[in-house]
Amino acid sequence: MLPPRTELLEIEARTRTIAGQLRLALRDTAWQGRSGGWLGAGTGNSLEFQDHRPYFPGDNPRYINWSAYARTDHYSMKLYREEVSPKVDLIFDSSASMFFAPGKAQRSWELLFFCAQSAGFSGCSVRIFFPRTGAAGAGQPVEMGLDGLLGGIPDTAAANLLADSSSGGPPELTALRLRYGSLRLLVSDLLFPGSPQPIIHFISGGRNRAMLLVPYCAEECDPPWYGNTTFIDCESKKERRQLVHSGLLEQYRRSYARHFDLWTAACAGAAVGFARVDSAPALTDAFTADALKKGLIESCV
Amino acid sequence: MRLILANTAGYWALGALLVVLAIHLFQQQAKRVTISTLFLIEHNSPVDADGRAIDWIRASVPLFLQLLAAAIIAWLLLEPRWLSINSTQYVAVVLDSSLSMSAFRDRVSELLPPALGKFERTAEKVEWLLTDSNPQGKILYQGESLPQLLAAIESWQPSLGSHDIAPALREARSATGQDATMIFVSDKMQKLPTGVSLFAVGEPLDNVGFTGVNIAAADGQLEWEAMVVNHGASLQNRRWHLEIAGQQTAAREISLNAGQAETLRGVFPAGATEMQVVLSGDRFESDDRLPLVSPQKKQLRIRIAVDAPMPEFFKRFYSIYDELQTVGALHASDLVVRSISGSEKMPEENGIYFTYRRQEGGPRRRGAAVGANHPLVEGLSWYGLTAGSLFPLRPAADDSTLVWLDGEPAVILRQSAEHRQLLFNFSPLESNVRRLPAFVILLHRFTEEIRARKTGQRRTNLEFNQTVGLSVDPEGPEIAAIITEAGSGKITQGSLSARDAPFLRAPAMPSYLTIKQGEELERHGVHFADAREANLSGAVFHDGTADAAARLSLENSEEDALFPLWLTLLAAALLFSWHYIGRGKMPEGVRL
Numbered sequence: 042m043l044p045p046r047t048e049l050l051e052i053e054a055r056t057r058t059i060a061g062q063l064r065l066a067l068r069d070t071a072w073q074g075r076s077g078g079w080l081g082a083g084t085g086n087s088l089e090f091q092d093h094r095p096y097f098p099g100d101n102p103r104y105i106n107w108s109a110y111a112r113t114d115h116y117s118m119k120l121y122r123e124e125v126s127p128k129v130d131l132i133f134d135s136s137a138s139m140f141f142a143p144g145k146a147q148r149s150w151e152l153l154f155f156c157a158q159s160a161g162f163s164g165c166s167v168r169i170f171f172p173r174t175g176a177a178g179a180g181q182p183v184e185m186g187l188d189g190l191l192g193g194i195p196d197t198a199a200a201n202l203l204a205d206s207s208s209g210g211p212p213e214l215t216a217l218r219l220r221y222g223s224l225r226l227l228v229s230d231l232l233f234p235g236s237p238q239p240i241i242h243f244i245s246g247g248r249n250r251a252m253l254l255v256p257y258c259a260e261e262c263d264p265p266w267y268g269n270t271t272f273i274d275c276e277s278k279k280e281r282r283q284l285v286h287s288g289l290l291e292q293y294r295r296s297y298a299r300h301f302d303l304w305t306a307a308c309a310g311a312a313v314g315f316a317r318v319d320s321a322p323a324l325t326d327a328f329t330a331d332a333l334k335k336g337l338i339e340s341c342v
Numbered sequence: 343m344r345l346i347l348a349n350t351a352g353y354w355a356l357g358a359l360l361v362v363l364a365i366h367l368f369q370q371q372a373k374r375v376t377i378s379t380l381f382l383i384e385h386n387s388p389v390d391a392d393g394r395a396i397d398w399i400r401a402s403v404p405l406f407l408q409l410l411a412a413a414i415i416a417w418l419l420l421e422p423r424w425l426s427i428n429s430t431q432y433v434a435v436v437l438d439s440s441l442s443m444s445a446f447r448d449r450v451s452e453l454l455p456p457a458l459g460k461f462e463r464t465a466e467k468v469e470w471l472l473t474d475s476n477p478q479g480k481i482l483y484q485g486e487s488l489p490q491l492l493a494a495i496e497s498w499q500p501s502l503g504s505h506d507i508a509p510a511l512r513e514a515r516s517a518t519g520q521d522a523t524m525i526f527v528s529d530k531m532q533k534l535p536t537g538v539s540l541f542a543v544g545e546p547l548d549n550v551g552f553t554g555v556n557i558a559a560a561d562g563q564l565e566w567e568a569m570v571v572n573h574g575a576s577l578q579n580r581r582w583h584l585e586i587a588g589q590q591t592a593a594r595e596i597s598l599n600a601g602q603a604e605t606l607r608g609v610f611p612a613g614a615t616e617m618q619v620v621l622s623g624d625r626f627e628s629d630d631r632l633p634l635v636s637p638q639k640k641q642l643r644i645r646i647a648v649d650a651p652m653p654e655f656f657k658r659f660y661s662i663y664d665e666l667q668t669v670g671a672l673h674a675s676d677l678v679v680r681s682i683s684g685s686e687k688m689p690e691e692n693g694i695y696f697t698y699r700r701q702e703g704g705p706r707r708r709g710a711a712v713g714a715n716h717p718l719v720e721g722l723s724w725y726g727l728t729a730g731s732l733f734p735l736r737p738a739a740d741d742s743t744l745v746w747l748d749g750e751p752a753v754i755l756r757q758s759a760e761h762r763q764l765l766f767n768f769s770p771l772e773s774n775v776r777r778l779p780a781f782v783i784l785l786h787r788f789t790e791e792i793r794a795r796k797t798g799q800r801r802t803n804l805e806f807n808q809t810v811g812l813s814v815d816p817e818g819p820e821i822a823a824i825i826t827e828a829g830s831g832k833i834t835q836g837s838l839s840a841r842d843a844p845f846l847r848a849p850a851m852p853s854y855l856t857i858k859q860g861e862e863l864e865r866h867g868v869h870f871a872d873a874r875e876a877n878l879s880g881a882v883f884h885d886g887t888a889d890a891a892a893r894l895s896l897e898n899s900e901e902d903a904l905f906p907l908w909l910t911l912l913a914a915a916l917l918f919s920w921h922y923i924g925r926g927k928m929p930e931g932v933r934l
Contacts, residue, residue, distance in 0.1 A: 230378070232381075234381040260377075261377075266375065269372040271373065271375070272375055272376075272377050273374060273377070273380075274376075274377065274381075276378070277380075279380065281384065282372055283383060287922055293379075293382055297379065
């Protein structure tokens with residue numbers, strides 16, 4: 042599942058270039074966070090005027106509005122927007138389905154590196170989470186910063202990533218230490234059964250913003266199956282012998298489309314950005330097809 | 343139904359239906375595919391049981407389309423054709439009446455019906471004609487019913503020896519027309535005219551049988567000799583015995599190599615007038631039994647008149663004859679020998695007459711002596727005949743001159759309904775005629791002719807179909823002909839007219855023929871003697887009609903007008919089947 046280091050370096054270099062042209066659309070969000078270069082939702086020390094309020098003893102006299110005092114003989118305070126550093130919690134679904142096809146595997150890593158680097162270039166505080174999808178007690182999620190990702194995934198983290206604990210179920214997000222007020226960016230193919238609501242609710246609840254970037258490949262949406270086939274689930278290794286005919290294929294395609302329709306509707310209802318990223322074309326073309334149109338990605342120019 | 347299938351081999355193409363079913367019945371070895379979306383499949387269809395190579399056939403559109411395509415291919419390969427409206431085909435079947443066919447009657451019944459059945463569907467209407475090769479034969483069946491024709495064949499029996507089949511073929515052709523199909527049914531290869539197909543039902547057989555018999559008196563006994571021939575190609579063993587008055591002698595063995603002949607001999611038991619020599623049977627039964635009678639000629643009474651020339655000559659001449667009695671003048675006679683003057687009225691009785699000597703030592707006629715074209719003098723030479731110069735007799739209008747001497751009638755035959763007279767126009771005392779062999783033979787022939795024309799009791803041994811030479815009293819009672827089959831003893835009786843009596847022929851089966859006119863007149867033993875018909879080693883099976891029926895079907899039918907439609911349906915079935923088997927498209931309106 043974990044590609045060789047040289048390949049990761051190539052992906053990193055490639056996505057860095059793309060991150061100079063395209064970026065995550067972060068500006069239309071009222072951010073909170075530590076001191077940084079973004080105008081936050083609260084009051085701070087930036088130069089951008091935000092609001093007035095009466096003077097209370099103990100307030101910093103630097104922000105007394107002397108013009109207003111001259112007019113009104115009352116002390117009032119000017120409030121300026123705070124400058125914060127946005128938080129981006131990048132959740133990367135490292136289940137086997139993300140890497141079951143070579144093209145999809147590469148696209149998944151590209152999305153991870155692009156999102157991390159784009160957020161980093163934007164001055165965001167980036168934290169990367171690799172949730173587990175195994176049974177309870179199957180290991181702890183891996184968590185690292187941007188430096189950790191760009192400097193090479195530590196051996197311990199890699200070992201955890203390499204451990205086969207996939208059960209075919211949804212990623213366990215509850216164990217992740219996500220930050221309050223962060224942008225929860227989930228990179229996952231969403232190929233697990235169950236309702237989208239729990240995950241959507243978890244990542245978008247409170248004042249958190251969320252978006253989903255969903256890689257996919259042609260082998261999944263339009264598979265070339267026919268005749269007697271033994272299907273092996275890439276995560277659970279469960280086998281199923283099946284006679285595939287045109288009718289079954291038709292049913293499968295409808296089920297596949299319906300699955301993502303449910304996710305699309307759930308995201309729309311929770312104001313969560315949702316975009317699918319095709320593994321076939323180049324990353325920029327893939328973004329152009331869907332994510333760029335939906336505003337999850339924007340041009341840097 | 344006017345539909346015919348020109349290529350019945352196309353039925354094999356129906357096997358493709360089983361192939362299609364088998365393909366859909368047997369499951370292919372499952373391919374192993376790793377996927378990421380198993381959860382989307384699990385709820386959509388049942389799971390195949392593990393380990394089974396055969397599953398129930400699932401009704402699917404490709405299965406039905408492929409079955410339809412296979413059925414259409416089979417239909418096209420069968421080459422359906424439609425018989426032309428009002429088409430008529432004439433088929434003439436001529437059966438070979440040779441006796442050798444009797445050995446293959448069962449094969450005729452077995453092999454001929456399916457061969458003729460092929461002609462039933464050669465036109466909308468088939469007109470059949472059945473006859474045999476007997477020149478005197480009649481039409482056995484004419485009509486549209488093949489079953490009735492086959493029934494007529496069952497009751498037909500071959501009865502002739504070797505004979506010319508051409509007249510029968512010409513008769514059949516003239517009865518059915520130039521466009522008719524003619525089939526000659528025989529047991530061996532035949533050279534046939536153009537347009538006649540041969541259907542030979544024979545097979546090589548090793549036949550052993552009697553080919554001839556001779557009965558002669560010797561030392562006061564009647565001895566019989568019968569020749570047995572092995573006509574086959576290998577050593578054959580047989581057993582033979584005698585049947586006399588219902589009693590059977592002990593059987594004896596006989597072994598004959600291929601082509602070998604052997605003579606069996608014996609003596610007629612004293613007092614017995616009939617006996618049978620019986621050979622152990624084979625498929626050709628006609629030559630396995632010899633019904634014999636002790637020969638007896640009709641009694642002939644001869645009167646040699648006192649004025650007959652050369653009385654001692656004639657007494658000596660007739661002394662060697664069997665069944666001949668010399669009677670005196672007061673007794674009735676069948677034949678008289680006497681002299682006549684030439685001017686007197688001829689007596690009304692059978693006789694050999696000589697004119698009186700005219701000149702003692704007178705001139706002789708020595709000219710050319712020529713015999714007429716008459717059975718009595720056929721093959722006889724009268725060269726050197728001399729006679730007295732005066733020929734007093736003049737032939738009457740109805741007389742036949744048998745011998746001319748020097749341009750004058752020397753020997754005349756005078757005949758009427760009641761009597762026959764042989765007239766010598768000279769005296770043998772003035773001639774050298776008695777030294778000519780032709781004179782003796784003429785006397786013998788004439789005498790036997792008188793005997794044959796006489797009504798009386800007679801016993802002879804005849805061959806199949808031999809003319810009996812029956813002489814009856816035209817004013818007498820009804821004439822009955824009774825045939826007793828040798829061996830089975832089956833009796834068949836019929837009557838015949840005095841006018842038909844001379845033409846009566848012996849039956850074509852080992853039998854006894856009895857002729858009665860009031861009382862028993864004649865008794866004959868009838869046996870097989872045509873060795874050419876007994877040799878069955880050349881019998882073969884040959885079907886010269888194999889292509890004729892197919893050719894006639896094509897001539898009398900039209901191609902299926904719906905052929906383009908079948909092709910279109912076939913193409914459509916194959917294309918749609920390929921479409922359903924191949925990869926489909928994403929449903930309309932489904933978003934990724």
